[in-house]
Structure formats: structure tokens, C-alpha cells
Amino acid sequence: MKIRTALLALFFSMLIVSTAFATADDGTIRSWNKEEQWQYIQFGQYMYEKNGAMAPVEWRVLYVEDGKALIITEYVIDLCQPHHMESEADYNYYKEVKHKGRLKPIMKLYEDTGIPAWFDEVMWPVLIGDDPIGNAFVDDGLGRLFCMTKEEWSRQEYGFPKKSDSAPNPARLAYVTPYVKNKKMYEWSKPMVTVEKGIVGSCYWTSTMRPGNRQMQIVGINGHLSWGGVIRPNVGIRPAARLDLSMCEIKSGSGTEKDPYVIVYAGQ
Numbered sequence: 178m179k180i181r182t183a184l185l186a187l188f189f190s191m192l193i194v195s196t197a198f199a200t201a202d203d204g205t206i207r208s209w210n211k212e213e214q215w216q217y218i219q220f221g222q223y224m225y226e227k228n229g230a231m232a233p234v235e236w237r238v239l240y241v242e243d244g245k246a247l248i249i250t251e252y253v254i255d256l257c258q259p260h261h262m263e264s265e266a267d268y269n270y271y272k273e274v275k276h277k278g279r280l281k282p283i284m285k286l287y288e289d290t291g292i293p294a295w296f297d298e299v300m301w302p303v304l305i306g307d308d309p310i311g312n313a314f315v316d317d318g319l320g321r322l323f324c325m326t327k328e329e330w331s332r333q334e335y336g337f338p339k340k341s342d343s344a345p346n347p348a349r350l351a352y353v354t355p356y357v358k359n360k361k362m363y364e365w366s367k368p369m370v371t372v373e374k375g376i377v378g379s380c381y382w383t384s385t386m387r388p389g390n391r392q393m394q395i396v397g398i399n400g401h402l403s404w405g406g407v408i409r410p411n412v413g414i415r416p417a418a419r420l421d422l423s424m425c426e427i428k429s430g431s432g433t434e435k436d437p438y439v440i441v442y443a444g445q
Contacts, residue, residue, distance in 0.1 A: 204427050204438075206218065206238055206241060206246055206422055206425075206427075206432070206438065207238070207241055208238070208239070208240045208241045208242075208334070209238070209239055209240065209334070209335055209336035214336065215237050215238060215239070215336055215434075216237075216238040216432040216433075216437075216438070217235055217236065217237055217238065217251065217432060217433060217434050217437035217438070218235075218236050218238060218248065218430075218432070218437050218438045218439075218440050219233050219234065219235050219236070219430065219437040219438065219439045219440070220233070220234065220236070220308070220310050220439070220440050220441070221233070221234040221304045221305050221308065221310070222234060222303075222304070223254050223255070223300075223303055223304050224254075224255070224303070224354075224356040225254075225354045225355065225356055226354075226355050226356060227355040227356060227358070227359045229356060233439075234250060234254065234304065235250070235251040235252070235434075235437055236248040236249065236250055236251060236418075236437075237249050237250075237251050239335040239336065240332075240334060240335055241422070244421065244422050244423050245315055245419050245420065245421055245422065246419065246420045246422055247335070247417065247418075247419055248417065248418055248419070248420060249325065249415055249416070249417045249418075250415050250416055250417075251351075251434075252351060252352055252353060252354050252357075252415070253351045253352070253353045253354070253357055253379040253381050253413035253414065253415050254354055254356075254357065254414065254415070254416070255300065255356075255357060255360070255413070255414045256357060256360055256410070256411055256412065256413055256414065257291075257292055257295050257382070257412070257413075257414045258291070258407075258408065258409065258410040258412075259284070259290035259291055259292055259382070259393060259407040259408075259409075260284065260290065260291060260407040260408050261291055262408060262410065284386060284391060284407050285386060285388070286386060287319070287324065287384035287385075287386060287393075288319075290393070290407060292324060292382065292384075292414075293319065293320045293323070296320055296321070296322040296323065296416065297320060297321070297322070300322060300414070300416065301321065301322060304322075304416075308442070309441075309442035310425070310440070310441060310442045311442075312424060312442055313420050313421045313422075313424035313425050313442060314418055314419065314420060314421075315418075315419040315420065315421055317419065319384065321418060322416040322417070322418055323384060323416070323417055323418070324381075324382050324383050324384040324414070324415075324416070324417065325383060325384065325417045326383055326384050326385045326394075327383050327385035327394045327402060328385070329383075329417075330349055330383060330396060330402070331402075336348055337349055342401060342402035342403070343401050343402070343403075344401055345399040345400055345401055346399075346400035346401060346402075347399075347400055348400065349396050349400035350398075350399060350400040351379060351381055351396070351413070351415050352379070353379040353413065357379060357413060361411075379398060379413040380395045380396060380397045380398050380403070380405070380412055380413060381395065381396050381412060381413035381414060381415045382394075382395055382405070382412055382413070382414060383395065383396060383402075387404055391406060391407055392404040392405060392406050392407065393405055393407055395412055396415075423443075424442060424443055424444065425440045425441070425442065425443055426440060426441050426442070426443035427439070427440055428440065428441050
């Protein structure tokens, strides 16, 4: 009887320990690794539902270095046109001259496009607004929100396997929100969304320009790398940011995709 009691006690103690390990969370925001994959955090809000209703934004943590975390939104959360067209006539004109090899405007740098200003003037006030978490954003020269480069979307240490540009890369695949799926930047445009194997995906901009070709690198609907003209009105935006983690505090969550860390501003 004593042996049986002891065995039962041992069994339950092992069960408690194993459960603790299964749900253990030390509250540390870390880089991607092969065993545990990515962590996820949640802060800010943006249009999510088809009717524009807001929802908290989930971010994927790619890499942490010197106390700064490189993060991207888990979903494509909006559409943006690098060079704005005032009308369908303008759009048709640029399409026509493109076929003659004279596409304008000439944009050599990401900074020459309208995306950085759009991030700052249109997306930021909605996504962050007056939330103090904005103080934790680090601007390394491309803005508080930015598009990552082609090279960054190919870094294995961020969790993106090395493949040819044209090959599908599920790690880069991004799903769209109902808001994006429903959105049309102009009445004459169609959202760049598709249904593949029952999943709605979208292509989205990187910040890599194609020299002399007036195009920007895009991540395609199946995660491959391609190019898109800067006049395209229907390519998605998946903003990236860098956070100073010393200025952030985890309020809840375990860092998983289904239970992301909910973080708030913690001050200096």
C-alpha cells in the first residue's frame, strides 16, 4: 500500500513538472530559432473586419539584437501605392508609356516612393496614435514603420529558408485581413488577393528597388520573390518595426501565435 501510494505521488509530481515545462514561459522576447520557431507579440490596433472595425494587431518577432527586436505584422493589414495616381486616366497613361519603355516616374530609392510618408501620415495615427508604446519604436533611418528589404526576407536567422526567388516560400506567405480582402484603393482596381488551397494570401512590398526599371521587389502570394511597378495600387503592406525592449513590458500571454505576449510601454 505504501509502495502504491509512493508511486502515485511520484506519478502526480512528474505530471505537474511536465505540465509546468509544457507551459513554461520566462517572459523573454527572443529571436527565431529552429526548435521553437517565432514568438508573437500584440499591441496597437488597425482596421481588421470587412466593414473597417478595429482589432488588436499581432506581430511576429524575427530577431533580437542589443535589446532591439525586429518585428513584422503577422498579416497584410492594408494596401499602398508607391506612386499615387490621381485618376484612372493617369494610370492608363503610365501603363501605355511603360509598354514603350518610358515608364515614369523614375524612383531609384525606397525613400523616393510615397510609402514612408504614407506610413507616417496615414498608418501610424491609426495603428499607434497616442499609445505611449510609440516611444519604444527605433528609427534607424527608414522611419518608425518600414518595409523590409529583399535581403532581410531571405535571412535564415529570421526564419526564412534559402530558396530561389521564384520558388514558393511558406515562411514568407502572408494572409490578408478581411479588411484588405474587401478593400479597393480605387474603384477601378482589384485587391491583389487569391485563394490557394483554401487560404487567402496577398503579395506585399519590400523596400528593394529594381535599378533603372521603376519597380520594387514584392513577396508573392505563395512567398516567392517577384517585381511590381511603382504605380500598382493593389499590392499589400506588411509593416516592420524595431522596438527597444527595455521600454516595453509584457502584461499577459505566453508568446505563442494563439496566445501572443500583450505588451505595453514601460518607460525608460
